[in-house]
Amino acid sequence: xxxxxxxxxxxxxxxxxxxxxxxxxxxxxxxxxxxxxxxxxxxxxxxxxxxxxxxxxxxxxxxxxxxxxxxxxxxxxxxxxxxxxxxxxxxxxxxxxxxxxxxxxxxxxxxxxxxxxxxxxxxxxxxxxxxxxxxxxxxxxxxxxxxxxxxxxxxxxxxxxxxxxxxxxxxxxxxxxxxxxxxxxxxxxxxxxxxxxxxxxxxxxxxxxxxxxxxxxxxxxxxxxxxxxxxxxxxxxxxxxxxxxxxxxxxxxxxxxxxxxxxxxxxxxxxxxxxxxxxxxxxxxxxxxxxxxxxxxxxxxxxxxxxxxxxxxxxxxxxxxxxxxxxxxxxxxxxxxxxxxxxxxxxxxxxxxxxxxxxxxxxxxxxxxxxxxxxxxxxxxxxxxxxxxxxxxxxxxxxxxxxxxxxxxxxxxxxxxxxxxxxxxxxxxxxxxxxxxxxxxxxxxxxxxxxxxxxxxxxxxxxxxxxxxxxxxxxxxxxxxxxxxxxxxxxxxxxxxxxxxxxxxxx
Amino acid sequence: xxxxxxxxxxxxxxxxxxxxxxxxxxxxxxxxxxxxxxxxxxxxxxxxxxxxxxxxxxxxxxxxxxxxxxxxxxxxxxxxxxxxxxxxxxxxxxxxxxxxxxxxxxxxxxxxxxxxxxxxxxxxxxxxxxxxxxxxxxxxxxxxxxxxxxxxxxxxxxxxxxxxxxxxxxxxxxxxxxxxxxxxxxxxxxxxxxxxxxxxxxxxxxxxxxxxxxxxxxxxxxxxxxxxxxxxxxxxxxxxxxxxxxx
Ligand code: SF4
Ligand code: SF4
Numbered sequence: 164x165x166x167x168x169x170x171x172x173x174x175x176x177x178x179x180x181x182x183x184x185x186x187x188x189x190x191x192x193x194x195x196x197x198x199x200x201x202x203x204x205x206x207x208x209x210x211x212x213x214x215x216x217x218x219x220x221x222x223x224x225x226x227x228x229x230x231x232x233x234x235x236x237x238x239x240x241x242x243x244x245x246x247x248x249x250x251x252x253x254x255x256x257x258x259x260x261x262x263x264x265x266x267x268x269x270x271x272x273x274x275x276x277x278x279x280x281x282x283x284x285x286x287x288x289x290x291x292x293x294x295x296x297x298x299x300x301x302x303x304x305x306x307x308x309x310x311x312x313x314x315x316x317x318x319x320x321x322x323x324x325x326x327x328x329x330x331x332x333x334x335x336x337x338x339x340x341x342x343x344x345x346x347x348x349x350x351x352x353x354x355x356x357x358x359x360x361x362x363x364x365x366x367x368x369x370x371x372x373x374x375x376x377x378x379x380x381x382x383x384x385x386x387x388x389x390x391x392x393x394x395x396x397x398x399x400x401x402x403x404x405x406x407x408x409x410x411x412x413x414x415x416x417x418x419x420x421x422x423x424x425x426x427x428x429x430x431x432x433x434x435x436x437x438x439x440x441x442x443x444x445x446x447x448x449x450x451x452x453x454x455x456x457x458x459x460x461x462x463x464x465x466x467x468x469x470x471x472x473x474x475x476x477x478x479x480x481x482x483x484x485x486x487x488x489x490x491x492x493x494x495x496x497x498x499x500x501x502x503x504x505x506x507x508x509x510x511x512x513x514x515x516x517x518x519x520x521x522x523x524x525x526x527x528x529x530x531x532x533x534x535x536x537x538x539x540x541x542x543x544x545x546x547x548x549x550x551x552x553x554x555x556x557x558x559x560x561x562x563x564x565x566x567x568x569x570x571x572x573x574x575x576x577x578x579x580x581x582x583x584x585x586x587x588x589x590x591x592x593x594x595x596x597x598x599x600x601x602x603x604x605x606x607x608x609x610x611x612x613x614x615x616x617x618x619x620x621x622x623x624x625x626x627x628x629x630x631x632x633x634x635x636x637x638x639x640x641x642x643x644x645x646x647x648x649x650x651x652x653x654x655x656x657x658x659x660x661x662x663x664x665x666x667x668x669x670x
Numbered sequence: 671x672x673x674x675x676x677x678x679x680x681x682x683x684x685x686x687x688x689x690x691x692x693x694x695x696x697x698x699x700x701x702x703x704x705x706x707x708x709x710x711x712x713x714x715x716x717x718x719x720x721x722x723x724x725x726x727x728x729x730x731x732x733x734x735x736x737x738x739x740x741x742x743x744x745x746x747x748x749x750x751x752x753x754x755x756x757x758x759x760x761x762x763x764x765x766x767x768x769x770x771x772x773x774x775x776x777x778x779x780x781x782x783x784x785x786x787x788x789x790x791x792x793x794x795x796x797x798x799x800x801x802x803x804x805x806x807x808x809x810x811x812x813x814x815x816x817x818x819x820x821x822x823x824x825x826x827x828x829x830x831x832x833x834x835x836x837x838x839x840x841x842x843x844x845x846x847x848x849x850x851x852x853x854x855x856x857x858x859x860x861x862x863x864x865x866x867x868x869x870x871x872x873x874x875x876x877x878x879x880x881x882x883x884x885x886x887x888x889x890x891x892x893x894x895x896x897x898x899x900x901x902x903x904x905x906x907x908x909x910x911x912x913x914x915x916x917x
Contacts, residue, residue, distance in 0.1 A: 256916045257916050259916070260916035261916060262914050262915050262916035263914050263915050263916065264915075264916055265915045265916070391791075392772070392791065393753045393771075393772035393774075393791070396734075396753055396772075397734065397736065397755045397774070398714045398716050398734050398735075398736055398755065399716075401714065401734060402714075424909075425908075425909055433795075437774060437793070437795040437798075438793055438795060438817065438818075439794075439795065439818075439846075442817070442845070442846065442908055443845060443908070443909050445815060445817070445843075445845065447790075447791060447814075447815050447843075451768060451771060451787050451790045451791070451811075451814070451815075452748075452749055452752060452768045452771045452787075461709075461729050461730065461748075461749065464709070464710065465709075465710050465713055465729070465730045465733045465734070465749075465752065466734075468682070468683065468686060468709075468710040468713040468714070469710070469713040469714025469733060469734045470714060471690070471714075472683075
């Protein structure tokens, strides 16, 4: 007797069809890539298999008569504070199939969100706020090492720098797009990100899947990534962008590598990654040429030497317990920027236990790293780029006030192009055409639409950041960096405030 | 007249600059003497040139390079051929750790022994099939995560007669490519799930072709090398992670 599949008994979602509205156009059948909706030719009716629904809301959004409602399944287990349905269903899945639970996006557990316990300052009476519509407000940020001191000389009555500054990357907004590989997301999203980055004066990141031939023209707005799998990594690729990011780890799955399943390695992906069609693309947990800070220095300078010192080298790590000490080592190893990806950093695929339970919140990590680098007198040698759970422009402002130079956004950019956070990117069937490379599905999100949405989002955030800076009475983002005086805590412990270096509200 | 450079008085960055300048001027033959731990020589160089290198190149010789053919009269340190794309490195001596990490094309011929973690994550793509041939013995983790290409281990020109031909975890996690070993290899030294197999006709042809070039490089006698039987180690699956998830 075949053993029962307990996990199929209790669907997560209920597909509700309002029959009075349904015109049986079969659009839902076409839209659902999970095969939930089926047309029964004999009975001339539509059927729905709830157990396959992932709750992406695509069918609901596309239904021309709004005849569909996707709801959390109302069938309840008896309440139990410890054994919630999530735990029960996870156990069913593993008992049915054995193996590792897989998921996508960032940490879904309700850990304390420090951004939500920090409030910003504003001017009242004694110092007037600045109106960004009347006065210049600068969001321009420079990424890379700054000199220890500036020497200025006077030539023909004019002041100028004695020594030229080391190469720096100029960003018009302190928001960049986080590494998401072609393979994990569609080429259309990459094209949208690249164009948006160019028009916004910022950078997008190729992720570790190589660079598609159509994207080389966006070089001056590109960060290329060098991860342990070294996919599609060759000299043209290294020279294609303005920076190379060595990926050591990522917040969604610290301590493990990446893995693009063979099913996702299509013809185009295969060309870009330079691996055969259908083969698993496995990135080992560590770079096996890096077992120490000294080895990391080896790779940083190998990349610099190979690109004739024209590119900045970033090193990306997941925020873990010892993040401050590790970041210090990274800066000493010669990195031009340290990228810290916090507990809530997203992913196309990660074991659930890793996504939800490994790593530390980005807010604490930014502050700890900034503090450590300042104490050691090396803060100027590298920029800090923070990522993982930045949801709005206030989060950006808070991250910078805690010590970051700039932030990366990933999930927010995907939500901007329609992602509904169904957290099933790993299936490669994203019905919104984002986390997929199925040639039919990717048509649902054309590059122009991706570009427009992402551009609009960051433009909106940039305006908000200017308003917030103006309200605080400062006219450049540089003056906000590490400026914890602009933050106050609401409901944090002494220890938390000590790590964040912030005072409590009312102090 | 080849371009000649005494590297001993320069920092590696200067040496690389001089190499690049010479190549830009159209030099096709280069000779480097006095090489003593210089790192990253020929890093990222993309050109069809030949170089003779005397001394001991340091970390990451020829990393990311595409095309150069380097002949080293001495040993090479760790990371030679790191993520290399095309070209060739011939070493008349021994090699350190992580030789040919993630290399995608070209050849590395080492006369003697090599260290740990050699040929990790080599991969092939279309007509690019990277090859590493080791005349001596290898340390642990040879060919780990191998995704493509060929590694040949001879165990002949070794200064460690007492050691086994390869260290432990040979080919662990390999999901593509082939490792040929001359003589026998203890199964307990192989990565989980791997087994040594006898060669078939195509393997023998491939092996002979690759070894002929190797023997020419070092004036070795091919018939001597082929006197012993070889075994091959191939992946037991191309999808090592295909079945570990529960959805
Ligand atoms: S399209 Fe999405 S929401 Fe609709 S049935 Fe399919 S999986 Fe569920
Ligand atoms: S990108 Fe697509 S698959 Fe991933 S969470 Fe968003 S909607 Fe779901």
